[in-house]
Amino acid sequence: MNLFTGVETNDLFGGEVSPTIAHLVDRAREGSRDEAASLLWTACAIAPQSLPVYYLLYKLHAGLGQLEQAEQAARKGLDAAAQAARLNADWRQVQPGDADFASPGPARFWLFTLKALAFIQLRRGQRDASQGLVEQIGRLDPSDQVGASVVRALLAESQAQTRHA
16 A cells, blocks of 8 residues: 555555554654655664655655655665565666566565666666666566656657757
């Protein structure tokens, strides 16, 4: 479940959280954005395996334009998901047969977070890094179930604008 909206999103966002973490997220919903970030980082420290909290963190920071913090949260979430899914810690080394990226669980969250990282890198002006991430997602998710085509299109648009500038 998406802890902020209440919408069922276990397929992408890593499943359920403990009551303690849910309480911190509830408090984060009610506070200022600075308080929310502090509470969510606390939740990560308490339960570093709680994947949904990383999603909330990188979405919060990216929405505030705090791209360095968003990247940090996404990378930590990627590491936690890789460990939970028993994937190589180096995303470049992950192969299509290493996990079932289409089924709900840590591998799918990992792939979705890889997409988020590609978007964050693009927003930071790191087009080459974004391109590498998008290419890896394409190898792992050729049917585009996590929607990396959106980032791919933004990347192509960004590159076209650079050529015309």
